Amino acid sequence: MVKRNSSFLPSLSSGVALVKGNLATGYGGGLYVGQGTVNISDNVTFEADTCLYGGGAIYVAAIGNAVISGNVKIKDCVNFTTSASASYGGSALYSLGRLTMTEGSITGNISDVARGTVYVSGANSDVTLNRVKISDNTARYGGAIYVNTGGRIMLDSDTITNNTSTYLTSYSTPYTGNIHISGGATGRFSLRDKCNIEGD
16 A cells, blocks of 8 residues: 655656555555645556555545546455445545546446445545546445535546445335435535436
8 A cells, every 4th residue: 555644655657557456454455645635647557455444446535635647547446344334435436635537447346335436525525537437336325426424526527337236225126326425415416518327
């Protein structure tokens, strides 16, 4: 796991970089952004990174900022918590702060018990996903995205398809396959331009 809590790691980019198979017993399996800004770009792949609480690939704290651009791939990451707490989630991304992802893909990530492949929460959160492909992910609620109390997210020209919720309603049907917005997040979720949202 790479951790940025001070002036370390201003960027992760150039050529081909692979962040693979890392484990966090808390947050941020691949990358933990505690404060400041980290730029991630140009063919970086986060693969099979795991966490116990949130952010299998990337965790952004309330005073952190992650800027992700170019052909960045986040795939096959796992949140392995056994707790259904609403504060646990994000097999791929978990943001309490600022996070912008432009292009790239988030695919094949798993949060069987936790919430969302992309998890957004808190008054300081400000997440924008622009032209990102989010597909074939699994989570308890919100197979693609879970917006918790106070969370803010904008989707712009994204493709969100074939994501699955593992939670079954009393009618034994899946619950909110792609996007789940909690009551406290009302008014902080927005769509812009031509988003394609299909599947469960």
